[in-house]
Amino acid sequence: MKRLYFIYLLLFVLSGHAIACTTAIISGKGTIDGRPLLYKHRDTSALQNKLMAFSDGKYNYIGIVNSTDKTGKEVWGGYNSTGFAIMNSASYNLNEKEVGPEEREGIIIKMALQQCATLADFEKMLETLPKPLYVNANFGVIDAQGGAAYYETGDYTFKKYDANDPSIAPMGYIIRTNYSFSGDRARDKGLSRYQAAEPLFYNAALSGSLSYRFLLQDVSRHLTHGLTGTNLYDIMPQDTSKTVFAAFRDYIPRYSTSSVIVVQGVKKAEPASLTTMWTILGSPLTTVVVPVWLNKDNWYPSTMLADETGNAKLCDWSLKLKKQLFPIDRGEGNDYINLAALITADGNGILQKIKPIENQILNKSDSLLNHWRKDGYNPAELKEFCKWVDNLIQQYYSFSPSFSSSF
Template structure:
């Protein structure tokens, strides 16, 4: 896999696991998009954008000082977008030099699109070649939900609200396109893992924000080998390394985001961007709202060092899981530092904190759905979470 990194913060070789879920498949009728991001750039942050027809918030690479690219985000019209890289749409002998513009395209789409249909028109009218090879997942405030498998010149729309295309009301993507060359692509094991997990959750009526971020994004089950690291039952205090590739969370995982939309007719401002910033196994969910404007929480925005503090804390904890310094070290995780029979693993210590974040946030969401006076409450509430997370990371991990 070729890696190309530019000083703008753009990264190729993105290898993500994602899903578009229509409101038909969720218990509360709200559509969602999920992106578990794998990237060669571990430092991620959240940024508010006030330019364009619509304001937006999005996930960026921290080094992208100008905010050229967004890797997941939503705007003030309730339009939300994610992507996964595809490796089977372009011809093997493709010679077009313009590449790796997926994040730029998503930034532009958030500036000007309000609906799935407008995004489709945006793709049709955008100057070609697009410089992309990707699956773009989108939802809107009218209940629209779709994937667009897209290359330099063409795209195929997969309408997730159409039972003939998505009979369960959702579609998972990794790093191949259904309309591409079936002999190529990547991420097939992760795709099978996510498919199995989503089907089980769907049958149980449990396709929720919380389930996606706590169970799918952090699944330690490997669908090919059948190994489930969470069942290791190892004693704390002694290192136990296992091979750690092709799980949904990987050494290269840099964030996980669920953008929860609204039901048709509901206030667009209630759209919520649930964000695990940094390495998902060592970070916690932080709910974000565009209505907070420039006052996004300090833990998830870049500081004077150019990094988001929550992301930085998660990466320091990640070092405890992957202590081998040689170049192969990322393939081997110390399971006992993550989960163990004593309940002292990093993931186990973080769960009560994240459970508290979810419970507090759900209560706020319910209150705000009944009371429109939110604009002053959102910064105050996210500041509470900011302080809670800061205090707990210091107490539990000295960070």
């Protein structure tokens, strides 16, 4: 293992490093259907993301990869064939001082997906890897045995926070942004995003509505600032006729958001093959959720995989639409959003237009999943679903003649 780890370190190249992420894990005891959830809202300078499936380890796996990473040296969240899933958020308050270049989290995640089936496997891996690890991270993990925990991990040690422990997670969920609860709290980062997320989770837990849709449609598109309380829906313009700028810094969705994943685990009696990764490639404000299932036939929507340019079409189109939200490309333009392009009182904002399309995908996906849970997975049905999703995405999102008529 030591040799493999150092090989990965040698392969590490300059890439888009984590800036800020909002993440959570939810035990099956806290979710609407008894299945655990792993959530990562990724913020990074590497805005072009893609899906990649791998067969280079003990277990096959799929995950989010930077488009510039041609061979998938680093993975930034995903799951494997055992139902083990992992992601991270960068933490800025664990290591007292840097002992070398940090941000090896993508390497650790890849290694875990290759070889871990349970939380115990991951803990053993962290214990046996050579130190320092060159990380400063909150790793969130779930498995097919009902495990759900965070590992606040520095260069030499880690501390576990178990979402199944009512003394730690009384309502079944744990949230992490860019600080660790076991770290130096004077160096916390991402406080406003934590403040925005916590009441959302708490109220959803009280009402029994912690679900994958809640995470993707409510949390990742939450437009109320955690510190100031500013709700952008309260100041949205009537229509799209005039550009209306609003300050847009430290919301959960950000200019730097590159992807979102929710891995929905399985109940103990269900096959791990029904683990689902609900995926947003690009900005959650300009693109739709699409589910993927790891499978031996490699049936995935082609718009989520790298094409001849090296980018995933869906992510690329999302970023092109995002330019309408952030038309100022100089100075501090990334901190100001054109609210008239995003949401309007007459319902013609980009976010408002993608929701009906997304709901078509989610409704069809839920129907397919419920069928598989009852009658078993069918590869032919997955193949047809992937073709259907690709066609729908092409129809509504590609920059073709149909695009202008749809938006």
